[in-house]
Amino acid sequence: MKLLIGENIKRLRVTNAITQEQLAESMHVSPVAVSKWERSETTPDIALLPKLAFYFQVSIDELMSYDACSVELDIQEFLKAHGAAAEAFNLKECKALSSDAYQKYPNDYRVMELYMWDLIGGYADNDRNEVLKHTAEIDKICGRILDGCTDSFIRADAVVMRGKLLHAAGKTDEAVALYQKELPDWYQTAGQKCEQLFAKDTPEFRNRLDENICELSKFVLNKLSKKIWFCNPGTTVQEKTEEAVRLCDALKAFRPFISEEQLKSLVSYFSSDFEAKLRLAKAPQKLMNRIHALQTNC
Template sequence: MMLGKVIRKYRKERNFTQEEMAERLGVTASAVNKWEREVTCPDIALLAPIARLLKISTDTLLSYRENLTPKEIKELMEKTQKMLKETSYGEAFGWAKKQMEQYPNCEDLVLNMAACFEAYAITHEVPEAEKREREICALYQRLLESSEESVRMRAASGLVGYYRRKGEYEEAETYLQYFSIQNPERKRMQAQIYGETGRIKEAYKAYEELLFADYQRMSAILHGMYQLARKENDRERAGRLAEKQGELARCFEMGEFYEVVPQLDFAVLEQNRELALDTMKKVLDSVAGIGGFRQAWLYEHMTFQEMQPELLGNMKKQLLQSFDDEEIYGFLKEEPRWQALCGKQAENCGTSGKAEEK
């Protein structure tokens, strides 16, 4: 098969138009058309870039390689930043564009180049600024087609930021669709847009929802680390992690119940009678305010489902019943305070351990 037919075959398989292929190689669409019609041949220097773009893995004679290594990308980025300091923006961008044309399928290179020149253009006066902005946006747009979710999201984030800076908020919002609903970055960027367009309550609500979700996530992480420390019998680490859980609840205005309850398991682990009894009392006393975060100023724009009094009553009964479990709390059985708590259980549950023995 002639070279022109090979180019045409694989270009169509990659779903490129002649114009798209030309743009990525830095040539004209007319040149690509002539190659495919066998009127002319590509310059020898373009053979490797063409192979990379079309992903022709059989082209071993040209030492086909689709991507650069992380080290090679780092070296290219360091040279780019050096050129931005020592030469003009246009010269540096032209050089960078040639590197991207040499490796048109190296998405990490394109992404890093786009971010680098975008950051420079934000903080410096750049000649032909609008033209350069369009070129950077074109790079991000191209990366939206990536098969890698992380690449698509970084490109979309760049475009959201670009259109926010231009005040084109509706356009900025269209790129949020590249983030899943569950991705907190989507909500954070939406909150920024709300704030910049005068939708202050919506912005606060979105930020507060992020804070509340982050507390739950970080609390679960600390609890998981605490369980690991317990498993390894690392008491010192376990104690510090239990304290951190309480500090986290305090920082996020979750209420006293969430501040003190992590200490209870650690007190049992340590068989620390004073700490256990003090914490048990604090836990019981704070049950009524377990939903205190609903009134916290930090979440005043959020709407929470009201907690039913019956639910709080049942929760307190369950806690009292658990405190009467001698397998866990038996080391407290000689303590009058523990016996008093068990007495409260009898009042709340209508039965006691002694009644059951009779």
């Protein structure tokens, strides 16, 4: 593979907002030497390669032979595989994939985001001891994201993670205050703001309103699914299933307000979510079939 060390040094330096003078001082060379490296007129002394790799938090292989297209393809393959593992609730596979990707691409914010969540077992129901165990490493990652990442969603995840760290450390009030300060409330979402762009007598407004009704309905259904499953400890799996069926029947009251297609989408969303809970609980197949049938009987 073609050596691209000069291009890589420049890319990594610029990405990390480091000046040629700062890099030169850290490597004990002149700024002119750094400039020549970046123009591929000369290459760093071989003895400097480990120091440069450590400085930029990359492997020597990445420093010497970085191919942006190949790396992006590799990262996209990782994201796809990780998404499939997450959908299958295979947390062990998620962690293995993100750990490997983080070793290879420690400066990619997408990789960093997934890696830090996999360290503590996902977005919810985290083991406090696991969070405390990885607090120092995760807090450092959060800092790097907030200092350099421009993706608002990844940045928000870093804020959420820092709240998790505070909560695990017994500082729940600080976690809540952080969320209230840094994260938007329900009325500041993209869906709500898109709806408000249009006058209320326009078809665009009606379309956005319908989209928001469905999106918020799915959100509420997700919460109701959790309430049925987790907040009634004295009920059997069969009783929980019957509650879920009754809830789906109640959704038919939405018919005057949404289309049949939208209604089916809501039923499908809820039944798929509840079916996944039954699967994890190793529920009898007849109960899973009962929930699955809701999609065809709507």
